[in-house]
Amino acid sequence: MGQRLAGKVALVTGGARGIGRATALVFAREGAEVVVNYVRHATAAREVVEAILDGGGSATALGADVANPDQVSRMFQEIEHRFTRLDILVNNAGLWRPGRGLTMDGSLLDDLWSVNLKGALNCAQLAAPLMNRHDYGRIVNVSSVAGLAMATPDNTPYTLTKSALIALTKRLALELGPTVTVNAVCPGLIATDMMEGDQARHTTAGIVSRTILGRAGTPAEVANAILFLASEEASFVTAQALTVDGGRTDFVSRSG
Numbered sequence: 099m100g101q102r103l104a105g106k107v108a109l110v111t112g113g114a115r116g117i118g119r120a121t122a123l124v125f126a127r128e129g130a131e132v133v134v135n136y137v138r139h140a141t142a143a144r145e146v147v148e149a150i151l152d153g154g155g156s157a158t159a160l161g162a163d164v165a166n167p168d169q170v171s172r173m174f175q176e177i178e179h180r181f182t183r184l185d186i187l188v189n190n191a192g193l194w195r196p197g198r199g200l201t202m203d204g205s206l207l208d209d210l211w212s213v214n215l216k217g218a219l220n221c222a223q224l225a226a227p228l229m230n231r232h233d234y235g236r237i238v239n240v241s242s243v244a245g246l247a248m249a250t251p252d253n254t255p256y257t258l259t260k261s262a263l264i265a266l267t268k269r270l271a272l273e274l275g276p277t278v279t280v281n282a283v284c285p286g287l288i289a290t291d292m293m294e295g296d297q298a299r300h301t302t303a304g305i306v307s308r309t310i311l312g313r314a315g316t317p318a319e320v321a322n323a324i325l326f327l328a329s330e331e332a333s334f335v336t337a338q339a340l341t342v343d344g345g346r347t348d349f350v351s352r353s354g
Contacts, residue, residue: 100127100129102129108131111191112136113132116317117290117324118191119317121321122150123146123153130155131157131181132150134157135173136161140159143161178228184235185229185232185235186235187236188328191218195209196252197252197255202255207255207258210255210256218263229278237278237280239264239280243284245260245262245284246261246284246339260284264339283320283324283340286309287314288317289314289316310346311345
C-alpha cells in the first residue's frame with residue numbers, strides 16, 4: 099500500500115462503479131480515508147467499501163444525489179461530523195443521454211445539467227470551507243473529451259455540460275487559489291459496463307479505429323491520472339484539463 103495520500107480524507111462522488119470505483123480503490127491503496135458516494139447503487143458502493151477494508155484501507159459509503167442540494171448538505175454534514183475535514187473532492191458523478199441541439203427536449207438538458215455541472219458545483223461549494231479551514235485542498239472534476247469538441251452529432255447535451263464543467267474548473271481554480279488546486283480529467287473511450295450491447299460495440303470499434311493507442315482505456319488508467327492531480331506530485335498544477343484518451347485523433351489537436 100502506498101502513502102501518497104496518507105492522512106487525507108477524500109470524497110469520490112459516483113464512487114460505486116466505473117471510474118469512481120477505480121478511483122476509490124487507488125486512493126485507499128495510497129492511504130486515504132475514502133468516502134464512496136452513491137445514489138442508486140448502494141450494494142455496489144458497499145462492495146467497494148468492503149474491498150477497501152479487506153485490503154487494509156479505510157472507507158465508508160454515503161448515499162446522496164449530487165443534484166439535490168439538501169442531500170449534498172446532509173452528506174457534507176456527515177463528513178464533517180465523522181472526519182472534521184475534507185482534503186480531496188473528486189466530482190465523478192455524471193449522466194449521459196444522447197441528443198441533438200435542434201431536436202432535444204429541454205428537460206433532457208436540464209437532467210444532464212443538474213448532475214454534470216450543478217452536482218459538481220454543489221459539492222465544491224461545501225467542500226471549499228472544509229479545505230480552507232486547513233489551507234489545503236484538491237478538487238478533480240471528471241469531464242470528458244466531449245467537453246473539448248463536438249465530434250459526434252448525437253452528443254450535444256452531454257458536450258454542453260462537460261464543456262461547462264471545464265470552464266467551472268478554471269473559474270474555481272481562480273477563486274480557490276492559492277491553497278486549493280482545481281483540475282479536470284477528460285477521459286476518452288473507457289471500458290465500462292456502459293459499453294455493452296451491439297450498438298455500443300459498433301460505436302466502440304469506430305472510436306478505437308481513431309485512437310492512436312488502438313484500444314479503449316480502463317477505469318484504472320483514468321483513476322491513476324486523478325491520483326496524480328490529487329497528490330503532492332501535482333502541487334504546481336491547477337486550472338488544467340488533462341486528456342486521458344489514448345490519443346484520439348479526432349480530439350488530439352484540441353487537448354486541454
